[in-house]
Structures are given as C-alpha cells and as structure tokens.
Amino acid sequence: MVLGKILLTALLTSRVAASTGHPSGDWPWQTFKSSPAQPPSLRINKHGNTSPGYLIFNQNGPEVHNYSLFIMSDDNELVWQSERNGFADFRVQTFEDSPVLTHWQGLALGEPWGFGVGIVRIYDESYENIYNVSLTTAQENIIPSGGLDSGMLFSYLDFHESRITRDGTMLVTVYNVTEHDLSPYGGPRNGWVTNSLFYEMDIKTNTVLYRWSALDHTDQIPIDDAIQFHPLEDFGKNKTLPYDYFHLNSVDKLDDGSYIISSRFFCSIFRLTPNGTVEWTFQGENGGDFKLASDISFRYQHDARVRHVGEDFMQLSLFNNDNSAVKSGVNETTGIFVTLDTKTWTATLDRELVDPTDRVYAKSQGNTQFLDNGNVILGYGSTAKIKEFTPDGSVAMSAVFGHKDGTVFSYRSYRFPWIGRPKTSPSVYACIKSNETQVYMSWNGATEHKTWQVFAGSTEGDLSSQVSVARQGFETAVTLSGLPALIQVEAKTADIDIPGARSAITRAKEPCT
Template sequence: MTPWWYTASITLLLSLRATAWPHWSFKSASFQPPKLKITQTGPTEPGFIFLGPRGGGIQPAGEAPIIYDNNGNLVWEGPQEPVSNFKVQQLNGRDVITFWSGETIPLGFGYGSVHILDNTYQEINTVTLTGHFVTPDGSQKDSYIDLHESYITPSNTLLVTAYNLTQQDLTSIGGKPSEWIIDGQFYEIDIATNQVINSWSALEYQDSIPLNSSHQRLSHSAGTQANPYDAYHINSVSSTNHGYMVSLRHMWSGYYLASDGSVLWQVSGDDGGDFRQVGQTNFAWQHDIRLLNETDTGMILTLFNNANTPTWSEGPSTGLSLAIDLTQKTVTGLRSLIDPNDPIRSASQGNYQVLPDSDGHVLISYGSTPKIKEFDGDGNVVFNAAFGTSNTVSSYRAFRSKWGGTSVFKPALNVTRNSSGIVAYMSWNGVTDYDSWSVYSVSAFAIKFQIIGSANRTGFETSVPLGNLSTNSIWVAALQGGQIIGISDIVTF
C-alpha cells in the first residue's frame, strides 16, 4: 500500500508545477478547450468523444461539456462551468445529451442539477432535487443532485445519486455513539414533472450492507459534520429487469436491488460476495458498474476497476467484464483490459463503455488520470487520447457516441485584417453535418450578393483569405453537399 503522505505529497507537487495544457483558441468563438493528444493505431468505432474536463491545468474557457471528433477537433462546447457525466442518452425514443453541473466539494461529491438538451442544444428539461438534506457546512442548496450519476431509464425517468449527512452510532466500528456519516442515496425522478417517484438509502439496509464491511476505515479525524465518515460512496445506479444495480465504491461491491430497495445479491471485488469466484474477478475502489444481456439466469457485469484511491494503491487500473451465473452462483472473469505500455493508476472517477454495434470494442476513461483508451475485441489499444496533466485535470467519465447536432443559432463569422488583406473566420458550434463554406460580398445597397471565396470545412473553425476587397460587408453560408443549410449575419468591417 502506498503511504498516504507519499501520494499526497506527489499530488501537491504536481499541482504546483502544473502549467496550462495546450488548448484551442479561435477567432469566431471564445472557447478554449484543451487539445487532445491523440495516438491511433487501428480502426475505431464511429462516433464523437464526449468529455467534461475540469481542473487547474486547463483554461477556464475550456471547462465545459465538450464534443470532439476523432481527430481531436472541437465540435461543440457548452456552458463554461464544471460539469460531470456528459453523454448521449435516449429520452422518449430520441437522442439527447445530458450533463450535471453544479458545485463540487473536497469530500468527493457535489450539489447541482441535471440538464437535458435536444439535438439543437436547447435545454428541454432541467432536473433538480430538493428536500431535507444536511450539508457539511450547514448551507442550503437549490438542488442536491450529486455529480456521480444521471441515468435515463427506459421508463423516461432519471436516476440520480445524492449524499446526505446524518448522525449515527458508530461504536460497532470503533467510533462514538453519535457521529456524522454520509448516507449513500439514489432517487428516481420523473423527468416531465420533476417529482420523486422512488428513493433508496444505504443506511436503511445495514443488515445487508453492514458498516464494518467498508474498506474506508473510520479515521480519528472523521465523524464531524465538516468531515463526515464516508462508508459507502455511491457512484453509479441503473435500472435492471427487476429493480436497480448500485455501485458502492468503498464497499468494493455492486448490489442488485429489488424494486422495493432490498438487496437480492451482492458481487464483491475481494471475496465474490454471494458468488464463487472463477478466474480474475477481483476489483477495488470501482466505478461505473453496469449490466448487459440480463436474463433470469445470468448477465454480464462491467466496471472500471480503479484499484486505487488518493491514499491507497492496489495496482494498475483495469476495465473488467464479468459473467454472473445466478444458477451456479458463480462470477467468472471474461476480460481485464489494460494497456501494458501505459499502465495507469487512477485514484478516482472513470468508466467502462461497451461500444454498440462493435466487435468487442470498449472505451475506457481513466477519470482522475486525463486519458481515454479504446480497446478492440482482442484487447489491443487502437485509440489513445490525453487532455491534461495527471492529478490536475480530470473528466469524471468519457464516452464515444454517434450524434447528429443541428443549431437554432446562425453560423459565427469574424473578420480580421492583416498585411495581405481581409481574412474571414467562420464556425458553427455543434453542427455536425456540413462540409464547406461560401463567402459572399454585400453591395452598397445590400441587395446584391456575390461569392468571393469558398473553402472546405477544416475542423471547428475555417479561415478564408479574401485579399483586398472593394466592399466592407460580407456574410458566409455553410453548405452540405452543395446546398446552403445556414447563413451568418452580415459583418461590416
């Protein structure tokens, strides 16, 4: 085990030495997203990269929900604020993008809201959670949704996590009769009405999830309201055929719950829980437990095995795929994904995404280590992207998803002058399907237009040198297959 003081010292040193990660800057937009350092060694699955970078090593104007293409070009940047869990989901049969934004606190969770946007990037739902919650500093929040989960179910409800403080008798684990503890909770919220329709509390199920099974030991400094004991650390919840699947990081376990919240079974990273272990099934400090191909006799379980915390190291982080056999009561290791040329020890965050319609491709995000890797069906790394300095920049999760974005806003145009004359810079934030630009001059009476330049689309922003013009007003048009699909305002210079 790595001593806590060593890890903390290294983290502090890296933070002090960190410099701003290389970032994009544009003439037609104020965005400054971090540049992706990409290495591709094989075919990848189609789709864009969805990131929520945050931290002291990137520009403030790059801390936002961000979509990149496979070459690392910006496609869309959203509101400039800390975000988490930015991804594509389905709502009422249509693709939407969702992300959490709000306040993160040093204890490792947050308070905020979930934003749901349509394919024009207009917000169609804002989900909040109110109620009787206690916070470490006693303050009240507009919404208590935690950053860890925002999962749209097939019933068009939203599953979110929440961290609530309460006082508890901790004498059974060496504490005092009344100490502060964080209760790991989740809520199922009706998106259309913002009403809670179900909730769950880990503390209410101590018979199935005893406090003494937590791997996060109660320290002498924990137990106050300002520094409560975090026995559970809930970090994912999703719907299943018969209820819910919950990940409790500090228990090294996933719990299959009935619809009434009772625990039907537990899979544990240290001893298998309710299952006999077959092959490599161990995991620790995990994130993002999900179920695939669920039947009444078994299913596939995937997770990101951090195997590390900021003060504890079990080994390199891996992506795991496990087979759960409910008849034989076994958990069998199927895949353990690691890049042998770049073993990573991710102290927090991260996810494992099975890419749809692929031959076994998986995208893994390493959370607190700002890297993304795509593995093929043989376990080879075919895509690697870095977007910041370790321990200073992170993205809670990252995804590769197909996405078609349009916009209710016009293309952006900026005009500059250099020694060679006029240069037009144009972009269209979030629009995925256009391939070229045309530049038009405007006559003195603004009734006659003439094409004076054109160019194929180049990444997020395209520039067209125009030389010395006889006009001082232009506009641009975005085209797809030769057809105009959007025009900018007229810019006079």
C-alpha cells in the same frame, strides 16, 4: 461595387488556422479567431479502427484551463463546447425515442468528500435546454456535507449518476448527512455519516418515483464491512466531515424493476429487489455471495453496468480503479467484464482491458462504455486519458488531455454518434492584411454542413458570393483579394436546407493580428 470572385488561397484545417495557447507547464489548448471556444489540444494516437462517433467528455481539476463540456473528433477537432461551469457525466442518451445530451451541473467537492450538489440538464439536437431534473428542499430534507449551507442550495443532486432508463425516467444519486451512532465502530455515539441515496425521478415533473437509502439497509449492508481508505477516527464528529462509509457511484435498472448499484467503499456491486432489499452482493476481494475466480479482484470501482441478463446469470462491466486517494501506483486500473452465475454462485472473468504500454493508476472516477462494433471505451476519470480497445483487447486509440493524475480529469468519458443542429448562427471574423481580407468562420455544435459560402460587399445591399470553400474542421479560413467593407458567411450542405445557417454581417477588422 461587386467584388471579383478571386480566391488567392484557402488555408489548411483549423488545426493550423487555430493557434495553441499554454503558459509554461500547462496542458495546451486551442484558440480560434471566430469563436471564444478554447478546447484542450488532444494528444491522439490511433493504432486501429475506432467506432463511429465523437469523443464526449467534460473537464475539471486544479490545472484545467476551463471547466466546460466538449464534443471532439478523433482528429482533435472541436465540434461543440459549452459555457464554462462545474460539470460532470456529459453524454448522449435517448429520451422519448430521440437522442439528447445530458450532464450534471453544480458544485463539486473533491477529496475527502467526493460529492456534488446540483441539477441535471437535458438538451435536444439544437442544444436547447429542454428539461432540468432537480431535487429541492420542498421535496426532501437533505443536509449536505463539507460545510455547505442547505439554505443556499437549489437542488441536491449528486454528480455520480444521471442515467435515463428504458422507462423514460432518470436515476440520480444524493448524499445526505445524517446523525448516526458510530460507537460500535470506534466512532462517536452522536456521530454523523454520509448516507448514500438514489432516486428514480420523472424527468418532466421532477416527481420522485422511487427512493433507496443505504442506512435503511444496514442489516444487510453493515457499516463495519466498509473498506474505507479514510480512517473513521478522522471523520464522523460533525456535519462538515461526516463518515462517508458507502459512497454510491452508479445505478442501473433492470427490466424486472430491480437495480444494480455500485458502492466504492464496500468495493461491492449490489443487486436490489424492487422493494429495495439486497438480493445479492458481488464483492471485489472476497466475492460476497459469489466464489471469485482466481483472476478476479477489484477495489474502489466505478460505473457498474448490466450487459446481459439470462435466467441464471448476469454479465456486468465495471471500471476497476484499484487505487485510491490514499494508496495508488501499485495495482493498475483496468476495465473488466464478468459473468455472475446465480445457479452455481460463481464469478468468471470474461475480459480485462489494460494497455501494457501505458499503465494507468486512476485514483477516482472513470467508466467503461461498450460500443456497437464491439469496441470498448475506458474513460480514466482522475487521469486525463480516454482509450478505445478492440474486441481482441488491443488499443485502437488513446487521447490525452492533461498531465498527471488528479490535475485535469473527466468524471466519465464517452464516444457517441451525434447530429447537432444549433439554433445559434455561425460566427465569422474578418481582418485586413495588406490588400487582402482574411476570413475565419465556425459554427459551434453544427455537424452537417460540408462547405462555406463567403459573401462580401461594400454595403449590406450589394453582398455577393465570392467563393465556396470546403469545411475544414471547427474553424475554416480563407483569404480574399481586395478590401470589402462587409463579410457574411453561410454553411451549406448539398440537398439539405440548414435553418439559420447564415452568419450576421461583420465588418473587417484592421489589421490582422
């Protein structure tokens, strides 16, 4: 029997088709009929024009509903959700002239350790895992802190950095517990420190191309210059609680082969020559090698990035937490842009971003992303907020996905354009309600289709097109007259052939719930 092509009603967007779940007190999340995805329900306020692209972030924290990676729109619509695992630093990067998704995956320990052990995964536009970057025991003798057994770990890469350079290499961080004499600083002679290292690695072969160690440069970066908020007397006595005096949290590479690194516990940005020596220090309280303008200060910063380099100057951005796990709530967290003049050795504030209507005190994590249209994204790390600022400093958008600081967080949050072409098929769910059939359809990660074609029939051989309906967000719903036994859907876009765009054939469930 061929069903009549009668469309009784097309439901609204997936914001309506999806239900929202949250036990009392938890942040709400979305649920769908055709997909197991459960993204957070973003509380979005838009006040101006945002840059093109999607919001790209991960979720962690003691009150998070699920540990996943998310690509979402400004309309609170899910585009893609990953499997559930421990993730960080999810973003779009370029590798071999193609956009790729990258993220860290592994085990992360919170305060007082604040580090992770894992690998970095790279995905193509189809969400296929094309490369994994790792550092194994066969390459380096690394001792993790926190009581972790190195014999049980496959890779030691920390979550703080996974940046692809213009050379097509990857910059990664590693924390290594190392025996060190701490008696000059009031600690034990046979003490233990967390040594911050970074590596530049070949993505395809995992070959180490460059290695830098903070402990190798204590003549230029003395341990007692650290501005620690965890006192030494509580640490350094064993491998489980070593003294983390440096805490490397970002690495950038310049065209001349030098590096810009950020140390949280020195409240400093260092420029390293290609051979690893310190060329200069930019310190947030005393300036280091630079004289600070009166309006510049920063503490416990993250995500130091090079914006422009001239003959005698450098422009940097950084995420100024200005808060810690021990002290917070006094100085608000900001994004700052500075110019460092290496001729006059002065530091000038170019721009500071803050939302006066919603002051944030992020104790850890966070990032500053400069967008092509001049807007800037601030991801607030341990505070579950993302804000986009316009060039004049006003807030174009804010998105919230958790309650108070430290309960739900995203190490870094971004906005990027992205075209997803998944190799997985669309998903469909159908159920019976009275004399009608309700059909729900979605395709996790797909970005190009505009409509859905719905097929129905009594057998696989007589499936026929019943209706074409416009795509409405992540999950689109439609109600068909009659009670067909079998349902199939196909994602469609004019003038584009989408491979694998047909779902499997499903049987309508009875009844709808």
